[in-house]
Amino acid sequence: MELENINQTEKQFDEESSSVDSLETLESLRVKFLGKKGFITDIMAKFREVPVELKKEFGQKVNALKNKIETKIEEIKTSLAQKAIDAEIKNTKMFDYSLPVDTKTGSLHPRTIIQKQVCDIFKNMGFVVEDGNEVETEYNNFESVNVPKNHPARDMQDTFWLNNGELLKTQTSAAQNRILRTYGPVCKVIFPGRVFRNEELDARHENTFFQLEGVVVGKNVTVANLIYFEKAMLKSLFKKDIEVRLRPGFFPFTEPSYELDAKCPFCGGTGCHTCGNSGWLELCPCGMIHPNVLRMAGIDPDEYNGFAFGLGFDRLVMIRTKLDDIRYLNSNNLKIMSQFKTNM
Ligand code: DAH
Numbered sequence: 001m002e003l004e005n006i007n008q009t010e011k012q013f014d015e016e017s018s019s020v021d022s023l024e025t026l027e028s029l030r031v032k033f034l035g036k037k038g039f040i041t042d043i044m045a046k047f048r049e050v051p052v053e054l055k056k057e058f059g060q061k062v063n064a065l066k067n068k069i070e071t072k073i074e075e076i077k078t079s080l081a082q083k084a085i086d087a088e089i090k091n092t093k094m095f096d097y098s099l100p101v102d103t104k105t106g107s108l109h110p111r112t113i114i115q116k117q118v119c120d121i122f123k124n125m126g127f128v129v130e131d132g133n134e135v136e137t138e139y140n141n142f143e144s145v146n147v148p149k150n151h152p153a154r155d156m157q158d159t160f161w162l163n164n165g166e167l168l169k170t171q172t173s174a175a176q177n178r179i180l181r182t183y184g185p186v187c188k189v190i191f192p193g194r195v196f197r198n199e200e201l202d203a204r205h206e207n208t209f210f211q212l213e214g215v216v217v218g219k220n221v222t223v224a225n226l227i228y229f230e231k232a233m234l235k236s237l238f239k240k241d242i243e244v245r246l247r248p249g250f251f252p253f254t255e256p257s258y259e260l261d262a263k264c265p266f267c268g269g270t271g272c273h274t275c276g277n278s279g280w281l282e283l284c285p286c287g288m289i290h291p292n293v294l295r296m297a298g299i300d301p302d303e304y305n306g307f308a309f310g311l312g313f314d315r316l317v318m319i320r321t322k323l324d325d326i327r328y329l330n331s332n333n334l335k336i337m338s339q340f341k342t343n344m
Helices: 002-017 023-034 039-049 052-091 110-124 152-156 172-183 223-238 291-296 313-321 326-330
Strands: 187-196 208-218 244-249 254-263 280-289 305-312
Touching: 002 023, 002 039, 002 052, 023 039, 023 052, 039 052, 110 187, 110 208, 110 223, 110 313, 172 187, 172 208, 172 291, 172 305, 208 223, 208 313, 208 326, 223 244, 223 254, 223 280, 223 305, 244 280, 254 305, 280 291, 280 313, 305 313, 313 326
Parallel strands: none
Antiparallel strands: 187 208, 208 305, 244 254, 254 280, 280 305
């Protein structure tokens, strides 16, 4: 009688479980058969009434049925979960990777691109690339490069002074003293950096701009060496030989001082918009390092000499990109900046 009941329950479970189509109905089924008041509990409660000779068989059958129900419920659960995933995939609009993309990609600032190119060129010629501080002492920015207090050359560079007596560096030359002290008498170093001047802004003047300074110190360094490195840099940057010329200049930290001009790479000297029809681009103030500057850096000018140059970096960028207003370079104007890509 009780064994019959077990078979009956199994049949009923087989039937009902075959039509389960959701987690809710599965849970009702579980409660109905395995719950505290479910069929299996009911059957087990009858154990006491089962005749002794049948107890063993009864016990085994109930356990087997209980296991079967538990296993089946787990199986159904897994298959329902899989069905839900399949349905979700089916209903998801898949992303088509072959569609054209209309998102805007970023690009490096043209100044960053050209700075990397110029630094790489000098690196290949054996130069170390160094850095400078943006806040500097008066000593480093002026005195150590031979511009003592009250020297008229200080007026050439309107300075942003800080309350503590320090300043925003007006020239990358401010790092010369520290670099010469660090690298000693025989060295080739370039140091790009941001500089600040208290200037009115116009198409050719910014209060925040970039320079790239270089120093070479050794024995018997000559102006010919200076010209060699500048020409090599220009050739690599413009991918052709560029003629240069020196004009006399004045800087307190060099003696003699020069302005190095490059023959306009665009018109070849015949005159165009970029060179203002002069055929030449004023590019690089430079000269032989003044003995006072060497001395202040702990280098004996009777034994060593060298040259220094300061590339007006924004100017170089404007020449390369043919931008005719320096203010674009700090403007974050994406319409203009995004025209210059890394392969510039
Ligand atoms: N520091 C100068 C300036 O900002 C540029 C300069 C000129 C740097 C001559 C040099 C140099 O190293 O030799 O106007």
